[in-house]
Amino acid sequence: MVATIAETDESAESEGVIDSHKRREILSRRPSYRKILNELSSDVHGVPKIEEEKSEEEGTPPNIATMAVPTSIYQTSTGQYIAIAQGGAIQISNPGSDGVQGLQALTMTNSGAPPPGATIVQYAAQSADGTQQFFVPGSQVVVQAATGDMPTYQIRAPTTALPQGVVMAASPGSLHSPQQLAEEATRKRELRLMKNREAAKECRRRKKEYVKCLESRVAVLEVQNKKLIEELETLKDICSPKTD
DNA sequence: GATTCCAGACGTCAGATGTA
DNA sequence: TACATCTGACGTCTGGAATC
Numbered sequence: 646m647v648a649t650i651a652e653t654d655e656s657a658e659s660e661g662v663i664d665s666h667k668r669r670e671i672l673s674r675r676p677s678y679r680k681i682l683n684e685l686s687s688d689v690h691g692v693p694k695i696e697e698e699k700s701e702e703e704g705t706p707p708n709i710a711t712m713a714v715p716t717s718i719y720q721t722s723t724g725q726y727i728a729i730a731q732g733g734a735i736q737i738s739n740p741g742s743d744g745v746q747g748l749q750a751l752t753m754t755n756s757g758a759p760p761p762g763a764t765i766v767q768y769a770a771q772s773a774d775g776t777q778q779f780f781v782p783g784s785q786v787v788v789q790a791a792t793g794d795m796p797t798y799q800i801r802a803p804t805t806a807l808p809q810g811v812v813m814a815a816s817p818g819s820l821h822s823p824q825q826l827a828e829e830a831t832r833k834r835e836l837r838l839m840k841n842r843e844a845a846k847e848c849r850r851r852k853k854e855y856v857k858c859l860e861s862r863v864a865v866l867e868v869q870n871k872k873l874i875e876e877l878e879t880l881k882d883i884c885s886p887k888t889d
Numbered sequence: 890g891a892t893t894c895c896a897g898a899c900g901t902c903a904g905a906t907g908t909a
Numbered sequence: 910t911a912c913a914t915c916t917g918a919c920g921t922c923t924g925g926a927a928t929c
Binding site for chain 2: 910911912913914915916917918919920921922923924925926927928929
Binding site: 838841842845846849 | 898899900901902
């Protein structure tokens with residue numbers, strides 16, 4: 646909240662840091678929501694498990710579903726599908742193509758040594774129009790819009806020259822000058838922030854699902870409890886006939 | 890219509906936890 | 910054990926409801 650800004654500045658700041666550390670020490674950490682919910686689901690029938698990846702409700706195209714564990718799948722304005730796999734590999738498929746044949750594998754330079762023949766792209770920081778761009782050799786960019794609930798990706802020609810801090814990588818592992826090292830550090834930071842951003846979204850989604858699961862479990866247990874109480878009363882009536 | 894309040898979503902950081 | 914992932918905490922933003 647905006648009203649809490651004053652609480653954290655100036656003299657209160659150091660105390661706040663100490664309090665924060667104390668609070669962290671006091672709070673015992675729980676296992677992940679996924680783990681808790683999966684344990685719950687093994688105890689109680691009808692409790693859905695949290696899957697590793699999003700299910701078919703996301704509208705995953707059939708030709709993408711056969712790919713190796715993508716972490717995110719997006720549809721472009723032209724109908725193409727972009728799958729960002731773990732490790733940073735980007736795959737693009739045309740809706741008309743069949744299966745993996747239509748996939749164009751792109752590998753980000755930070756994802757280790759690229760496979761032979763892979764196209765190298767360079768992750769770029771936000772551009773002036775509030776988008777994130779993945780530059781692809783061949784005068785095209787994959788643009789991520791920064792607004793809306795779901796990030797949207799488009800393949801288009803770059804609207805501007807390369808933003809500051811972005812270098813078209815001819816080959817990985819050739820950074821020497823301090824400027825290049827700084828750019829590499831910035832790029833790594835941007836990538837880490839982007840990953841963490843997605844992780845936070847996913848974590849919040851799991852947390853909501855976890856809370857829903859707990860709420861439904863409470864409802865079930867309340868019904869069970871009520872039935873047991875009624876059963877107990879019935880048994881009491883049977884076993885203790887009135888003596889007057 | 891302007892202002893305030895509030896809930897929800899988000900991005901970031903730091904540290905705990907998972908895993909190869 | 911190093912690295913990746915997850916999540917609590919915090920500050921910020923935004924849209925809708927309530928109040929003036």
